[in-house]
Amino acid sequence: MNTKFNFLNRDIVSIRGFSREEIDYILEVAKSIEPLAEKGSDMLRGKVLAELFFEPSTRTMLSFQTAMYKLGGNVIGFAEPGVSSVWKGETLADTVRVVEKYSDIIVLRHPLEGSARFAAEYAQVPVINAGSGAEEHPTQALLDLYTILKAKGKIDGLNIALMGDLRYGRTVHSLAYALSLYNVKLNMVSPDLLRMRNEVLQDIRSRIDVTEYRDIEEILPELDVLYVTRIQKERFPDLGEYEKVRGTFAVNLKLLKSAKDDLIVLHPLPRLDEIAVEVDATPFAKYFEQARNGVVTRMALLALILGAIKNE
């Protein structure tokens, strides 16, 4: 393995903190650690992870729990809609400086942008950002990459589309950045109202080609990867506009007739009707595999940051 990287005690605030080589290395560790997701390990025996979830995110929370348990560690903290009231009246700086005394690593989910970086500055233990405002969700991007790599054997050279809400979804922001470190063709497919913001687009275009579409059918036949995100009703000023968009940016068997045989369809879940259930049983569907890959990728990160896997 490459000897240039040191993840010991490192904060994971943004996917922008990683070089392509570092991401490749994490995915390599994930692959090597995958058998332990089945049988478990004692790598992190005696270590405690604190989950500080100021907004609910059940899947991410459970995923980190399993990652820690499968490595022999333990987890404190809890998430519930009212969790923020539990810490009410206390600054995030104080909460972090207390919780780090109970734990070896903190996983933070917070509605405010910048919160994860702020927490990382105060904490003496490493902090992993599990979603901060609309900006970042770096471990989701890593698991998305790992899913693509497992299904396709490579990332370079792929033709990839991100479809749905590209404006507000933090998942696609982190993923688009991560993909821009690879030699991929990236397509953005969204309704006008939900186009990716210009500043994000420009940043990505400084590294790779990006084309925007309003209709998935135009490019579907060439795609290797179709990444679908949820479009929320609340984003639209009137319901009629939403209903129109909803039908257009959805994936079903009829649409997939024009797809390559080895296209893979991803979705961060939960889904509403962006992907018809009839797709679930097809080989296209990799969205449930993403959940398992999330455990594996987070196991790799935890083992690296807490020093159980040393890069030497």
Place this chain on the structure above:
Amino acid sequence: MNTKFNFLNRDIVSIRGFSREEIDYILEVAKSIEPLAEKGSDMLRGKVLAELFFEPSTRTMLSFQTAMYKLGGNVIGFAEPGVSSVWKGETLADTVRVVEKYSDIIVLRHPLEGSARFAAEYAQVPVINAGSGAEEHPTQALLDLYTILKAKGKIDGLNIALMGDLRYGRTVHSLAYALSLYNVKLNMVSPDLLRMRNEVLQDIRSRIDVTEYRDIEEILPELDVLYVTRIQKERFPDLGEYEKVRGTFAVNLKLLKSAKDDLIVLHPLPRLDEIAVEVDATPFAKYFEQARNGVVTRMALLALILGAIKNE
């Protein structure tokens, strides 16, 4: 031990899925595993159980947690009144297919009948039904049988009464079915409004004798086991009717004067005033022991399903 049974990766949806021989085997394993409930074990080291509780059931939830911990495994998931909102907008089929990626076994509690069977069909990991609608609570029936067996040394030949709400209580449905696999005399004691439904009664009567009573005093002197359940005020159209019933179907020291010395009184808990606290200190009271037996019985099931105890 008997070699006919294979519980590896088996779903536990309904007590109706078990033969008498299988139940006997589980109770035998429970007995052999009981010392580990005290000192713990590494049998399920590295295994993760997911608790998916769509309605609160603190006792059942804690009982499964302890069962898993005492075998060296871990538990993810949580229950709170608002838990269903956490998964809101996602189908049960999707939730199950995500959560199974985080876990080796799922324990499901859900307000809808049929939900556990539905989940088991979608999940690739085994699913244990911890209560689905009003129909089933199979692990409660197993722990009830184990409690009777421990106290009496046998189940065959006993004279047993189920008293209280026999119409809506899922506990008594599962238990009555399980008891009907044994050679017991079964008595049903309930107010008219809360009689066991005819279709359930008929099924049980196809195997054993069942007599119905409206007054426990008629049969108390002959009983070996008295199983009491809670009668909920909400079941009655008027409060006067409830108040009358409430006094009649309650157990206290005065009533127990006519009981055999070795009668045992059971209750799934929580109780309100169906059993007077003055009974707690008597040898009749086995309802708190049921809680401990629940841990032991669930340990046996988990060890069998996850392959830590192999039947060979």
Place this chain on the structure above:
Amino acid sequence: MNTKFNFLNRDIVSIRGFSREEIDYILEVAKSIEPLAEKGSDMLRGKVLAELFFEPSTRTMLSFQTAMYKLGGNVIGFAEPGVSSVWKGETLADTVRVVEKYSDIIVLRHPLEGSARFAAEYAQVPVINAGSGAEEHPTQALLDLYTILKAKGKIDGLNIALMGDLRYGRTVHSLAYALSLYNVKLNMVSPDLLRMRNEVLQDIRSRIDVTEYRDIEEILPELDVLYVTRIQKERFPDLGEYEKVRGTFAVNLKLLKSAKDDLIVLHPLPRLDEIAVEVDATPFAKYFEQARNGVVTRMALLALILGAIKNE
């Protein structure tokens, strides 16, 4: 180590249950166990702690979780604002007699005074009081003493002030009692409305000297330890009175100019503005260290009560 003390299976209901020699011994064990708070241990492998929190106290709950995990044990239970509704309709006596069947030790937080003693009487497993009404929080007092001992090398001979709400805060009641077992000079600094109750004061004065002040500046220069507590707005009949008090009983750099160089400032947290954030970076600030010392002290208690450390 001293051979006179036996903590096996002992209930920790009140700090009043300890002799000075016993407290010294616990602090000694805490010191010896401190390295395990870093690297973990298998001392309590197979043991299960139940957290019964009938009112939220996130810090105390997380602290006990980490203490148990670092010793290799596990934790069941959960706390949320609605937790009491989960047990609604069940008496505390019943809840305790059920939960003890799932666990080897119970940690109880309850809004009613006397609740911990009541629970300890019913439970066959040991019960630790993690806060009962306004009266007691014995493990907080122990961690406060441990923090003083670590920072000062001794407790005897120190000049200590308790400042803020001395009337309603259970923390200061337990701590004041514990300190009165040592040869310290104790100063009480509070607004008139929040003076320590006479019966508590009299009890403490039967052992050591206590002086009351309304102004911290009078004694600050002589202090070795300043223990600050939160003053809650709700305690005051009018807001103007509160605002005046709020400024007077707060600690900032200006005030600390007259302090000894080695004064330590403690606070049970969370703080509002009783301690200015500018104090955080000074050597005076030991309030975040208290959080870590809470884990260590609770590890010592759990190891002693559950027999992993034997005094022989």
